[in-house]
Each structure stands twice: as structure tokens, then as C-alpha cells.
Amino acid sequence: MKLNGKFLTTGVGSLPYLDAGKSVRIICDSFDIPFWPQLPRKSFKEHMYAQFSQGLPGLIVDEKQRSVHVDSSRDISEELAGIYEAYSSGDYGFFGITEEFSAGFYAFIKAAKRHKPGYVKGHITGPVSFGLGLTDEKDKSIIYNDNFKEAFTRLLEIKALWQIDKLKEIADKVIIFIDEPYLASFGSSFVSIQRQDVIAMLNSIIDGIHSKNAFAGIHCCGNTDWSMLAETRVDIINFDAYLYADNLSLYSEDIGKFLKRGGYLAWGIAPTSEAILKETHEALFKRICSQIENLEKKSIDRDLIIQNSLLTPSCGMGTLSEELTEDILLKLANVAKLSKANL
Secondary structure, three states: OOOOOOOEEOOOOEOOOOOHHHHHHHHHHHOOOOEOOEOOOOOHHHOOOOOOOOOOOOEEEEOOOOEEEEOOOOOOHHHHHHHHHHHHHOOOHHHOOOOOOOHHHHHHHHHHHHHOOOEEEEEEEOHHHHHHHOEOOOOOEHHHOHHHHHHHHHHHHHHHHHHHHHHOOOOOEEEEEEEOHHHHHOOOOOOOOOHHHHHHHHHHHHHHHHHOOOEEEEEEOOOOOHHHHHHOOOOEEEEOHHHHHHHHHOOHHHHHHHHHOOOEEEEEEEOOOHHHHHOOHHHHHHHHHHHHHHHHHOOOOHHHHHHOEEEEEOOOOOOOOHHHHHHHHHHHHHHHHHHHHHO
16 A cells, blocks of 8 residues: 655644634645544543443543542453454444544544545554553553453554444545554563564554555654664654654664555654754755664665655644644644645
């Protein structure tokens, strides 16, 4: 599968607005590849862990305490069976995302049809981050609970497949990003999960996305073992290019192979912090030019890099001010204009 165009822009997911309609209008006006917005300030249920938790056996969402966890001490066998039954039958409706948990998704579905975009993007929280971020009644991450591990991976895949079906009502070409912030902790003493387990969990969801003829991306906003992501069957690797491009280049052999097999780099070149205030779009453009040259020096074909590149903010913007968010969007759009015209 190929994306038509170089340096197309898209976003990671979250925005700081309270109004879903306003968020969608800004997205459709600002990005080449529009996406549905996560609005964590609007509701705790739109937090990246709560938003994709509906249908998880033993689920407890406490909005007052702003917490989401599971109670595995009770009999959850029927709930587990329900996930596997839905997965095998392809009947995903019960495990979709309701409007209560995602006002932005439903506003996007209504509004984006009028824009008729060539591509649209959705997202899920990745299985590693979801499994480490959610805990059971013993305050233990559910990724270490064998009863839950495969079930929540299947549940997340179902939510990706459900999205694709809905998003294909808007555009033929759909991209789903798997958001994995916890991969920045991979290999540390805090995360005892094996490399092949990570790859297997990600590939399980990636294969499901591919089964619907959609593109699969992985977003990690910190530093990680980039060779591990390149080893998966993912189509797009989205990384914080403002802070971690040098780290990515350390894995140039793996990244080169990834690009040659048709993979794309989504450069998170616009920092989602106050660092954006000291940057101009010209400076950010020079930065990405330098980063491309760095990969070229490591024997990766320059044209291959350029043709297989997208641009994004470095991370989600749900915790930022509206003013800072709009500065990021403007500068990203201008970086994209320079990149398309000069690279």
C-alpha cells in the first residue's frame, strides 16, 4: 500500500478543546490527513486508557477519582468469552466506542463526510501501554495477568476494526495509529516484558488492521528500541523528531530496511511543548533537512526517505493551551509547505 504524496500532515490524537465540533473543524482545516480528536479535558472518559476500556472484563471507571482499573477477583469468564466470540464472528458493535467515551469520533464522522478527504486517521491505545497503564484490584498491571493479556489485545484490535468500518464511510484509505507511550520504558527495570512479546502483541493488531486493507502506524513519543518497531509489520513509525531523531538514526540499518519494504516515517517535528514558542517554521524545516541528511549519510537513499515521510506534531496536544496548540498547527502546516516545495 502506498500513500499518495510526500510530507502529508496528520495528528497524534488529542486536542485541548471542550467542543467536539470546533475540534473537528480545526482538524479538517489544518491537516492533509484528518483524524478524530480525543478530548481528555472534556471528560475523563476520553483519557487514552479509559477511552478504549469499554467491554473490558471487570472494568471499573471512577470519574471522580479519575481512575480506571479492573476487578479480576470476581467471575469474569462470560465477559472474556464475549470478547472472543465477537472477535471470531466479526460482530464488533457491542465493543465499539460509544459517544459518551468519544464525542470527537462521532462529531468527526458527521463533519468529515462533507470534506471528502482522501485519507482519514483513527487511533487506539497500544496493547503494551494499555496493559501496563491499567491495574487490577491488587494494583498490578494487567499485562502480567494471563487471563487478561490476550483478551485486552483482542479487545483493542476489535476497536481498531470497528473504527475502520466506520471511517471507510468517509474515505477509502484509512490509517490507524497504535499509540504506545510506554514503549519509552521498554528495557528498563520498571517493565519486565520481552521483546518478542511486544512484537507479537503489536503484530496481532497490525495484522487485523491490514485485514481491512488499512494502514497501521505506531506512535511512540519517547525514545525506544526503534529496531523493535521496524521488526513489526507496521506501515508507519511516528516518532518525536524534535527530540529523538538522533536516537532513531542509531538504528539506521533497521530503518533503511523498513523504508525499503515500503514503510513510512512520520516525523513529529513540531514540539508539543513551550519549546515551539522559540521555533520558527523555517528553523523546524532546517532541522528536518538536517535529520534527513543524517540518515542519508548512513546509506539510506535520500529520495526514499523523502517520498516515504509524513509530518506530525511530536505528541498529542490534549494538555496544552488552545493558543499553544494553534501555534503548533500553524508552524507544522508551514513546515509541510516548505518540505513539499523544496525537498
